[in-house]
Amino acid sequence: MGILIYAESENGKFKKCALELASYGRAIANQLGVELIAASFNHSEYQTLGTYGVERVIQISDPKLEKFTAERYAANLASVVKENGVKLVLLSSSANAKYLAPLLAVSISAGYASNVVGLPESMDPLSIKRSCFTNKAFNTCVLDNELNIISLSNNSFGLKEEPKEIISETKSDVSSETNFVLEKVERASGQITIADAEIVVSGGRGLKGPENWHLIEDLASTLGAATACSKPVSDMGWRPHSEHVGQTGKPVASNLYIAIGVSGAIQHLAGINSSKVKLVINIDPEAPFFKAADYGVVGDAFEVVPELIEKLKAFKNS
Amino acid sequence: MKILVCISHVPDTTSKINFVDDDRAFDKNGVQFIINPNDEFGLTRAVWFQQKEQAEVTVITVGEASCEPTLRKCLAIGANRAFRINLNPTDGFQVAQQLSAHCKEENYDLIIAGRESIDYNGAMVPGMLSAHMGYNFVTNCIGLEIEGSTAKAKREIDGGIESISCELPLVIGAQKGLVEEKDLIIPNMRGIMQARQKSLTVLPPVDSQIKSTISKFEKPAPRGAVKMVDSDQIDQLIDLLHNEAKVI
Numbered sequence: 001m002g003i004l005i006y007a008e009s010e011n012g013k014f015k016k017c018a019l020e021l022a023s024y025g026r027a028i029a030n031q032l033g034v035e036l037i038a039a040s041f042n043h044s045e046y047q048t049l050g051t052y053g054v055e056r057v058i059q060i061s062d063p064k065l066e067k068f069t070a071e072r073y074a075a076n077l078a079s080v081v082k083e084n085g086v087k088l089v090l091l092s093s094s095a096n097a098k099y100l101a102p103l104l105a106v107s108i109s110a111g112y113a114s115n116v117v118g119l120p121e122s123m124d125p126l127s128i129k130r131s132c133f134t135n136k137a138f139n140t141c142v143l144d145n146e147l148n149i150i151s152l153s154n155n156s157f158g159l160k161e162e163p164k165e166i167i168s169e170t171k172s173d174v175s176s177e178t179n180f181v182l183e184k185v186e187r188a189s190g191q192i193t194i195a196d197a198e199i200v201v202s203g204g205r206g207l208k209g210p211e212n213w214h215l216i217e218d219l220a221s222t223l224g225a226a227t228a229c230s231k232p233v234s235d236m237g238w239r240p241h242s243e244h245v246g247q248t249g250k251p252v253a254s255n256l257y258i259a260i261g262v263s264g265a266i267q268h269l270a271g272i273n274s275s276k277v278k279l280v281i282n283i284d285p286e287a288p289f290f291k292a293a294d295y296g297v298v299g300d301a302f303e304v305v306p307e308l309i310e311k312l313k314a315f316k317n318s
Numbered sequence: 319m320k321i322l323v324c325i326s327h328v329p330d331t332t333s334k335i336n337f338v339d340d341d342r343a344f345d346k347n348g349v350q351f352i353i354n355p356n357d358e359f360g361l362t363r364a365v366w367f368q369q370k371e372q373a374e375v376t377v378i379t380v381g382e383a384s385c386e387p388t389l390r391k392c393l394a395i396g397a398n399r400a401f402r403i404n405l406n407p408t409d410g411f412q413v414a415q416q417l418s419a420h421c422k423e424e425n426y427d428l429i430i431a432g433r434e435s436i437d438y439n440g441a442m443v444p445g446m447l448s449a450h451m452g453y454n455f456v457t458n459c460i461g462l463e464i465e466g467s468t469a470k471a472k473r474e475i476d477g478g479i480e481s482i483s484c485e486l487p488l489v490i491g492a493q494k495g496l497v498e499e500k501d502l503i504i505p506n507m508r509g510i511m512q513a514r515q516k517s518l519t520v521l522p523p524v525d526s527q528i529k530s531t532i533s534k535f536e537k538p539a540p541r542g543a544v545k546m547v548d549s550d551q552i553d554q555l556i557d558l559l560h561n562e563a564k565v566i
């Protein structure tokens with residue numbers, strides 16, 4: 001039996017979630033004494049995976065696979081699983097990985113658990129902890145099957161180097177023709193996404209209007225952070241929907257979450273709960289967010305944030 | 319066009335989450351249930367197709383009789399008919415199998431489910447259903463137009479948007495952005511009255527498999543008290559973030 005990770009890459013580099021998955025896979029492979037395999041698409045630089053404990057990489061290349069499509073990628077991963085006696089497949093929590101996971105699960109008849117937050121509590125049967133109720137709780141999930149798929153919550157395990165000799169194999173595309181056409185992919189270049197960010201700076205209704213968002217953007221760029229917002233801010237069109245975080249928006253699992261002018265409603269907190277450290281800046285000392293924060297500053301965002309930006313710049317330069 | 323919207327009956331977003339039965343079951347006591355928000359965006363789009371293109375909109379849930387008020391609400395919003403598969407499901411795998419058995423008899427052109435539910439957050443059902451049916455699948459769907467038998471869909475990806483064209487039948491995973499918040503339909507008296515007359519059929523479950531079980535629930539560990547920093551002590555804040563929290 002072996003463990004397979006789907007190693008996602010972007011612009012020729014493995015994504016951080018792929019390296020985190022390799023670290024996680026290595027820890028399980030050590031426990032079980034089995035091989036850790038990676039599958040990657042259209043990617044040739046594979047040594048980095050070896051640094052994080054992968055022993056063998058299967059590279060699937062084809063012009064048809066140049067852009068991600070869930071069905072084609074799932075078909076190829078299913079074929080890797082079958083040809084290599086894989087019993088456990090590890091995926092990240094990226095939008096793409098969570099898109100293909102259920103397709104793969106049906107095609108290889110595997111059990112599947114998403115939002116997994118740590119190493120298995122037992123291996124036989126496989127038992128893992130995952131988050132549920134949009135981060136308001138956890139549940140232990142028992143997957144008593146021949147074959148299982150886990151998708152690991154981003155930033156829940158971290159990166160751990162454990163270099164291995166890595167060998168590489170190639171495999172050709174096995175996916176079949178479909179009428180599914182990817183017409184266009186629009187992506188803001190150079191922008192840090194909420195999913196990948198180590199730091200997220202989020203603004204709420206307390207910022208008064210879209211014209212003040214330079215405060216959020218400047219702070220984010222000083223920190224190399226992604227920008228986010230509360231639901232009413234995106235509902236009013238101050239910011240795009242893609243920035244809405246919380247129970248009905250995107251989840252945030254960054255190392256640092258900075259909330260500015262956000263009151264901390266239960267639906268907002270639900271989505272950002274799994275961030276490790278929370279800093280809240282709010283003019284109202286009674287704002288509920290302070291109860292869920294690690295650090296708090298009571299003050300006017302229009303005074304505190306410019307000073308914070310200035311001092312952070314000085315700190316970074318020192 | 320025949321549209322099916324899969325509905326999950328979930329605790330209201332303001333619910334306090336507690337567990338009973340030795341932390342093995344969710345405590346429904348005093349909890350209000352609502353249509354899963356992602357499903358509601360999907361239902362709203364379906365009702366739009368019904369009004370503009372004469373589509374027929376069916377809603378379905380896999381659940382016990384206690385889910386029926388949620389289905390009635392969907393009928394009041396505008397769905398034409400409802401089904402309830404009479405089973406308290408154990409996992410998403412089982413839900414997808416139950417739904418696919420129904421879909422195989424009905425030949426829907428478009429199947430809409432929420433991209434994930436806000437209770438178990440499995441993100442499994444729409445994708446698994448599409449795989450069982452062999453239909454095209456677009457999740458995180460934030461735009462859908464249909465012309466003849468061709469669908470044009472938009473998918474939100476990490477940091478951008480993808481535009482897709484494919485043939486029906488199609489399964490989508492709906493989310494915010496598919497319709498605007500202001501387009502969500504609050505049922506009026508007439509809708510509520512009409513909903514009482516519409517058909518809500520209870521179907522027996524088919525044989526299905528379970529791939530996962532929940533052995534235990536737990537709540538996050540209580541957190542330490544917040545450290546307040548004076549607004550004229552920003553240097554101290556930076557020092558704490560750097561040296562204590564080690565996040566910058």
Ligand SMILES: Cc1cc2nc3c(=O)[nH]c(=O)nc-3n(C[C@H](O)[C@H](O)[C@H](O)COP(=O)(O)OP(=O)(O)OC[C@H]3O[C@@H](n4cnc5c(N)ncnc54)[C@H](O)[C@@H]3O)c2cc1C
Pocket residue numbers: 203204205206207229230231232233244245246247248249260261262263264265266267268271281282283284287299300301302331355
């Ligand atoms: C079904 C449902 C789902 C929901 N899902 C979500 C979700 O996913 N995400 C989400 O965010 N919300 C969600 N909400 C909405 C949520 O209940 C709150 O209404 C929302 O989070 C409040 O946004 P806010 O904090 O930006 O605004 P407000 O609650 O208006 O808070 C503004 C804050 O700014 C502070 N402030 C004002 N001026 C200043 C200043 N000069 N400097 C510093 N601080 C200032 C105020 O003290 C206040 O605390 C949902 C609601 C429902 C009903």
